[in-house]
Amino acid sequence: MRQAGRSLPEYHRARGDTTLLEAVQQPDLVTELTRQPVRRYGVDAAVLFSDIVVPLHATGFGVDIVAGVGPVMHRPVRRRADLARLRPPDGDDLAPVTAAIQQLVDELDVPLIGFAGAPFTLASYLLEGGPSRHHLRTKAMMLGDEALWLDLVERLADVAIAALQHQVAAGAAAVQLFDSWAGCLSPDHYRRYAAPASRRVLAAVAEMGVPAIHFGVGTGEVLEDMAVGADVVGIDWRVPLDAARARLGDGVAVQGNLDPAACLAPWEVVAAEARAVLAANAGRPGHVFNLGHGVLPETDPATLERLVDLVHREGRASGP
Numbered sequence: 001m002r003q004a005g006r007s008l009p010e011y012h013r014a015r016g017d018t019t020l021l022e023a024v025q026q027p028d029l030v031t032e033l034t035r036q037p038v039r040r041y042g043v044d045a046a047v048l049f050s051d052i053v054v055p056l057h058a059t060g061f062g063v064d065i066v067a068g069v070g071p072v073m074h075r076p077v078r079r080r081a082d083l084a085r086l087r088p089p090d091g092d093d094l095a096p097v098t099a100a101i102q103q104l105v106d107e108l109d110v111p112l113i114g115f116a117g118a119p120f121t122l123a124s125y126l127l128e129g130g131p132s133r134h135h136l137r138t139k140a141m142m143l144g145d146e147a148l149w150l151d152l153v154e155r156l157a158d159v160a161i162a163a164l165q166h167q168v169a170a171g172a173a174a175v176q177l178f179d180s181w182a183g184c185l186s187p188d189h190y191r192r193y194a195a196p197a198s199r200r201v202l203a204a205v206a207e208m209g210v211p212a213i214h215f216g217v218g219t220g221e222v223l224e225d226m227a228v229g230a231d232v233v234g235i236d237w238r239v240p241l242d243a244a245r246a247r248l249g250d251g252v253a254v255q256g257n258l259d260p261a262a263c264l265a266p267w268e269v270v271a272a273e274a275r276a277v278l279a280a281n282a283g284r285p286g287h288v289f290n291l292g293h294g295v296l297p298e299t300d301p302a303t304l305e306r307l308v309d310l311v312h313r314e315g316r317a318s319g320p
């Protein structure tokens with residue numbers, strides 16, 4: 001339930017006027033913000049308070065996070081020379097992040113999940129300059145200059161690998177690779193232009209010895225591709241969980257897949273929707289109950305408290 005904090009009054013109090021990119025430089029604040037949803041909801045894992053653009057920001061690639069908009073690049077990538085501005089983060093760049101992780105691992109009773117942006121999703125931000133509906137510049141480069149595109153995504157794979165190595169070395173127990181915008185690609189294009197760089201990241205995570213969760217939205221047509229090299233595949237609400245499990249087999253776990261918008265409905269509806277997700281999994285091991293995407297800021301914290309409680313009571317009944 002990433003961004004669970006946005007729905008919490010204690011989160012807004014602790015954040016105050018601190019921007020996200022300032023906040024992630026302050027280990028005590030990161031520790032507090034990461035712990036808040038665990039404290040309030042009793043979820044079974046913590047998601048590091050950070051963002052997929054933090055490794056870019058930490059290496060001096062100018063980026064802001066604009067509230068209500070998302071990441072905005074000072075100078076988007078336009079041509080080959082711009083790639084020279086990208087480099088993998090080192091230990092000094094990520095010192096505040098690793099300090100926060102070390103503190104969290106000491107204080108948390110649950111595992112800490114680190115994360116990175118997948119090459120395709122980061123490439124979209126770099127090329128578009130910010131959030132995009134149709135990813136037109138991204139597709140224009142991908143289809144129009146394959147060599148430059150592949151150079152870009154391979155560099156972004158190196159950025160993700162370095163970021164995840166530092167997180168795992170500091171104590172993250174699992175990592176999630178977020179390919180939030182890969183769902184805009186056709187299956188053929190996903191396989192050709194996005195999957196190879198992501199697979200290299202997943203293979204590097206396997207070497208690190210921690211489980212990898214591979215997350216996408218609108219990626220129902222490429223679930224099998226996303227499962228390669230992943231321990232857990234994120235399923236959004238567009239794919240019924242039983243269908244996803246039938247397609248993927250027992251070799252990979254699934255995460256999902258309640259529609260975050262369902263959490264805005266009256267509690268009885270939320271409960272019925274959550275029970276439908278549990279029923280679709282039918283007690284099989286290897287299901288991480290979650291929302292299909294992040295928590296919407298309008299969500300009532302009381303709903304999430306009841307949701308976690310319901311899943312804990314009913315989801316474990318026939319589990320392992």
Ligand code: CP3
Binds near residue numbers: 005066
């Ligand atoms: O609160 C948490 O759980 C921390 C974790 C977290 C953030 N970003 C903090 C954040 C995580 C896991 C992310 C990942 C992230 N960031 C993704 C991948 C996951 C997904 O949801 O698809 C993506 C695509 C981004 C890029 C990004 N950053 C977006 C789309 C936004 C939202 C813009 C908005 O305000 O609606 C951000 C900003 C952001 N990242 C916020 C937070 C808490 C909110 C803005 C802020 O607090 O300044």
